[in-house]
Amino acid sequence: MAVIETLDDFYRRLELKPPPSHHNGKDAAHFNVYPRQGICKSAAPLNRRDFYKISFVIGEGRFHFLDRTVEVDKPVVILSSPHLPYSWEKESDIQEGYFCLFNDAFLNNQNAKDIIHESPLCQPTSNPLFFVNETQQERLNYLFGLMLCEMESEYLYKHDLLRHYLYVMVHEVMKMRATETWIKHSSASARLTASFMELLERQFPIDSPEHILQLRTAQDYAARLNVHVNHLNRAVKEVTGKTTTEHIAERITSEARALLKHANWSVAEIAYSLGFEYPAYFNNFFKKHTSSTPGAFRTSDV
Known part of the structure; x- marks a missing residue:
């Protein structure tokens, strides 16, 4: 199953030289x-990363994330955060565009972190990719060009300027996605729902059979968030239109699908890791939510 790829792993895998600041330690900005041309030659493994990445992809391929696969046949922006296990499988030799990567330490103040953490880049329910039109492509090319030039400069405050370019890019992405479902909410219900969704996403992915899912019910999450379960349920339903239990079941089902497809564990091991006392309980749960047994799903082409 997915493991966590560090920045060191990333540079080794692509045989790239990290910037000098990278040697200041793992907690350094x-x-x-x-x-992307000449770098994205092979498939990226299905992993989580311990960094953020914004990719502007020109080239055909398949983007795998969670239990989904999206066919990419036109320019697309892909947003990935440490929450998201994903992989990229190229389907053409033409792989152009750009990507930038950064960590939390690069966001050097709380306002900057809020911009990133409240953006689509970090929303667990947000679609991590979307196709762009010609005007949007021009803006992305321009911003990435500014970043590339500044990386080569000797300007004393280059990292402040790069940080500014990054924020502009994130805002451009937010503008591009204005017609989608992401909206910044300020109500108490929305804040509680965001806390619940973040806590839910932090339970995943399950990286080993010994990693047992700890929070499985609405009551578990309410207790961790220090609210009454009825209050949590009302807030989540008001903001998302789904119950707390529905969100939990959907996320467990999504993780089960990913494990069945990408892990070599037995069905029993997957069942236990997802918090089911007996494999039969897991079988019933999975069939209820997918209309398929775990064994049948594992051997299918889905």
């Missing part, structure tokens, strides 16, 4: 930007 990190930012880098590259053109």
